[in-house]
Amino acid sequence: MQIYLPIAEVSVNMFVILGLGGMVGMLSGIFGVGGGFLMTPILIMIGIPPAVAVATEANQIVASSFSGVLAHFKRKTVDIKMGLILMLGGLAGATLGVQIFKYLKSIGQVELLVTLSYVIFLGLVGGMMFVESLNAIRRAGKPGARPRKKKHNWIHGLPFKTRFRTSGLYISVIPPIVVGVAVGILAAIMGVGGGFIMVPAMIYMLGMPTKVVVGTSLFQIIFVTAYTTLSHATQNFTVDAILALLLILGGVIGAQIGTRIGVKLKAEQLRILLAGMVLIMCGKLALDLLLMPSELFSIGTGGH
Amino acid sequence: MAQGGTDMLRILITAFALITTPLMAQETVVVDLSQNRVEITATYSGSNIFVFGAVKRESPLPEGAGPIDVAIVIEGPLETVTVRKKEKRLGIWVNTESVEVHEAPSFFTIATTRPLEDMLNEGDRRDYAIGLDFAVRPQGPTEENIESFAQAVARIRKDDGLYSERESIVNLTEDILFEADISLPANLVEGDYNVRVYLIRDKNIVSDTTVGITVRKAGLEVWLYDLSRNSPLIYGLLSLLVALVAGYSASEIFRRLKH
Numbered sequence: 001m002q003i004y005l006p007i008a009e010v011s012v013n014m015f016v017i018l019g020l021g022g023m024v025g026m027l028s029g030i031f032g033v034g035g036g037f038l039m040t041p042i043l044i045m046i047g048i049p050p051a052v053a054v055a056t057e058a059n060q061i062v063a064s065s066f067s068g069v070l071a072h073f074k075r076k077t078v079d080i081k082m083g084l085i086l087m088l089g090g091l092a093g094a095t096l097g098v099q100i101f102k103y104l105k106s107i108g109q110v111e112l113l114v115t116l117s118y119v120i121f122l123g124l125v126g127g128m129m130f131v132e133s134l135n136a137i138r139r140a141g142k143p144g145a146r147p148r149k150k151k152h153n154w155i156h157g158l159p160f161k162t163r164f165r166t167s168g169l170y171i172s173v174i175p176p177i178v179v180g181v182a183v184g185i186l187a188a189i190m191g192v193g194g195g196f197i198m199v200p201a202m203i204y205m206l207g208m209p210t211k212v213v214v215g216t217s218l219f220q221i222i223f224v225t226a227y228t229t230l231s232h233a234t235q236n237f238t239v240d241a242i243l244a245l246l247l248i249l250g251g252v253i254g255a256q257i258g259t260r261i262g263v264k265l266k267a268e269q270l271r272i273l274l275a276g277m278v279l280i281m282c283g284k285l286a287l288d289l290l291l292m293p294s295e296l297f298s299i300g301t302g303g304h
Numbered sequence: 305m306a307q308g309g310t311d312m313l314r315i316l317i318t319a320f321a322l323i324t325t326p327l328m329a330q331e332t333v334v335v336d337l338s339q340n341r342v343e344i345t346a347t348y349s350g351s352n353i354f355v356f357g358a359v360k361r362e363s364p365l366p367e368g369a370g371p372i373d374v375a376i377v378i379e380g381p382l383e384t385v386t387v388r389k390k391e392k393r394l395g396i397w398v399n400t401e402s403v404e405v406h407e408a409p410s411f412f413t414i415a416t417t418r419p420l421e422d423m424l425n426e427g428d429r430r431d432y433a434i435g436l437d438f439a440v441r442p443q444g445p446t447e448e449n450i451e452s453f454a455q456a457v458a459r460i461r462k463d464d465g466l467y468s469e470r471e472s473i474v475n476l477t478e479d480i481l482f483e484a485d486i487s488l489p490a491n492l493v494e495g496d497y498n499v500r501v502y503l504i505r506d507k508n509i510v511s512d513t514t515v516g517i518t519v520r521k522a523g524l525e526v527w528l529y530d531l532s533r534n535s536p537l538i539y540g541l542l543s544l545l546v547a548l549v550a551g552y553s554a555s556e557i558f559r560r561l562k563h
Contacts, residue, residue, distance in 0.1 A: 011490030233540030252554030297456030
């Protein structure tokens with residue numbers, strides 16, 4: 001059944017969007033990531049204008065991360081203090097990101113920026129995860145695998161130290177703010193929650209225990225993506241409510257199914273699958289930049 | 305502005321044609337549409353416009369007059385678009401040059417009785433924007449490369465189904481009655497559309513007329529669109545509310561299903 005999207009001004013098949021939302025929701029449920037990094041490029045591929053795809057996807061992530069964080073609150077696996085500090089950085093980053101987005105949209109380079117950011121970050125994160133999980137699988141074969149010992153690095157030398165009780169950390173507030181700003185910028189220009197960058201950063205840079213990482217990441221993602229949605233809606237007029245609703249419906253159902261599949265798979269298998277998926281998406285986008293496009297011209301709206 | 309000039313030109317050309325071809329009896333084209341209004345509702349998936357009309361003759365046709373042809377152009381509102389061209393820089397393809405192309409119709413389709421080149425001279429095709437090659441009319445000082453940008457607009461929109469040429473879909477009966485069923489795509493934008501109908505004989509335009517179609521968003525579509533433009537903050541907050549309610553209900557429903 002066709003449905004006309006009022007802001008995107010294109011007609012799409014309702015079931016295709018619901019299905020996409022469901023599939024990406026399922027993957028995000030299995031892997032514990034928002035899925036924005038998959039959904040935004042897919043939306044652009046099926047003909048949604050990039051600006052609308054980015055803004056609308058932010059709105060969808062609000063729904064999926066809110067749905068997810070409720071479960072984490074019940075299990076008390078959210079470090080609220082850390083989440084709030086990350087959020088402060090995130091809001092600053094998102095403000096900057098929306099401005100960058102607006103500027104690049106006006107000079108016609110937004111597509112390049114979005115694609116480049118995707119290629120770089122998907123490549124980095126995918127590559128790191130892939131290597132890491134390969135090593136983990138290899139280590140699992142040998143007896144006496146050593147547990148990673150807590151590192152004491154330069155991060156512990158920074159000022160403004162504070163105690164994060166839930167995470168059991170005593171560190172400076174500077175690294176979380178920096179991480180927050182970086183992820184906020186990405187969230188605004190890539191239309192993602194940034195979980196796929198936030199989670200590794202929390203584990204490897206901040207040294208947070210894995211069990212509170214996902215909940216805390218989701219917690220702050222809600223605020224940052226809500227803020228991004230509002231900024232895009234008021235400054236770029238690019239949030240499509242109908243598209244968002246369809247994605248949300250498909251997504252929340254998919255995520256719940258995915259969570260149940262996720263618990264049945266082994267952690268290393270999960271990670272290597274996710275890494276593979278991230279790398280495939282990265283490769284596809286990289287080819288778009290490297291190969292000569294079949295149409296060299298593109299039409300942007302203008303004249304205002 | 306430019307419209308008045310074109311109209312005047314059109315009248316002059318028609319008058320000139322009438323004076324120089326005394327053999328030809330005066331013929332005028334009368335046309336009507338199945339509908340003057342297209343409403344884009346949430347479930348809009350394209351529509352059909354049935355164009356029908358007749359040739360009115362003041363006097364009987366003289367001997368030796370060639371057969372008549374009909375061309376019907378449906379054209380969306382003219383807009384200015386920014387066209388960008390990609391070039392390879394530092395190994396990757398990026399947008400470099402950009403040109404503003406004026407007078408690019410958002411939609412353009414042409415339906416004819418025969419292949420266009422066989423039934424109308426090129427001068428008229430260009431002057432009256434009849435045919436895909438002339439759908440986009442770049443204005444102002446014609447820079448050397450603007451032509452390629454204008455052609456790109458036509459090419460891209462043709463691929464998107466917004467521009468099309470439909471040969472031989474106008475049915476002509478007894479050189480008097482004609483009709484055509486013209487489909488409009490699902491990705492239509494709002495605005496005032498023109499249906500231009502041309503009566504053609506011996507490769508020249510004999511008569512023409514224009515009727516309008518109004519394309520408007522309707523129902524929920526127009527409500528959401530207006531809200532997003534007039535009260536963007538409320539629109540944004542509503543979008544968030546929907547997201548939060550959906551997220552909460554999903555986790556509640558599935559929690560209860562588990563028990």
